[in-house]
Amino acid sequence: MTESELIALLKQKDKAALGYLYDNYSAALFGVILRILQDKKVAEEVLQDAFMKVWDKIDTYDDKKGRLFTWMLNLCRNLAIDKLRSKEIKKVGKTDDIEENVYHVEKDYLVQQSVDGIGVKELLVRLRDEERLILELIYFKGYTQSEVSESQGIPLGTVKTRLRMALINLRKELGVE
Numbered sequence: 001m002t003e004s005e006l007i008a009l010l011k012q013k014d015k016a017a018l019g020y021l022y023d024n025y026s027a028a029l030f031g032v033i034l035r036i037l038q039d040k041k042v043a044e045e046v047l048q049d050a051f052m053k054v055w056d057k058i059d060t061y062d063d064k065k066g067r068l069f070t071w072m073l074n075l076c077r078n079l080a081i082d083k084l085r086s087k088e089i090k091k092v093g094k095t096d097d098i099e100e101n102v103y104h105v106e107k108d109y110l111v112q113q114s115v116d117g118i119g120v121k122e123l124l125v126r127l128r129d130e131e132r133l134i135l136e137l138i139y140f141k142g143y144t145q146s147e148v149s150e151s152q153g154i155p156l157g158t159v160k161t162r163l164r165m166a167l168i169n170l171r172k173e174l175g176v177e
Contacts, residue, residue, distance in 0.1 A: 036142040131166035
């Protein structure tokens with residue numbers, strides 16, 4: 001099924017299209033959400049919320065602004081960051097025990113595998129080190145541009161410029177202008 005066919009079916013509220021979307025995109029999206037949240041159960045909740053939001057908001061998708069996967073990735077990333085900043089997660093984070101933290105370290109390896117499986121790692125290697133760092137912190141770890149600026153000791157304007165250049169270079173690598 002082509003992306004345009006999938007989008008048309010989703011806009012017609014075709015449940016089979018939603019199943020196809022889930023089967024083909026959920027693993028990659030879950031990997032990104034999990035990398036940000038570091039909690040499998042919460043990440044599963046956010047993934048479910050994301051697919052419900054895709055279902056409800058598919059009419060707002062504009063293919064002129066980017067691919068469907070990119071739109072869904074940004075949606076998932078934003079939901080994960082919102083969840084990470086919620087009071088619920090902050091409270092749970094303060095009461096984690098050591099066994100949970102060991103579990104997080106072990107599952108980091110699995111998240112890395114799923115992100116690598118969709119070819120992101122190969123694309124990131126082609127970027128300059130400073131661009132790659134900014135992308136990893138913002139898109140995979142959920143930092144804001146201001147947080148990257150503070151944590152890395154880089155002016156905010158420089159962070160924004162490097163992020164913009166990284167995205168431009170990724171588009172060139174993908175052949176998307």
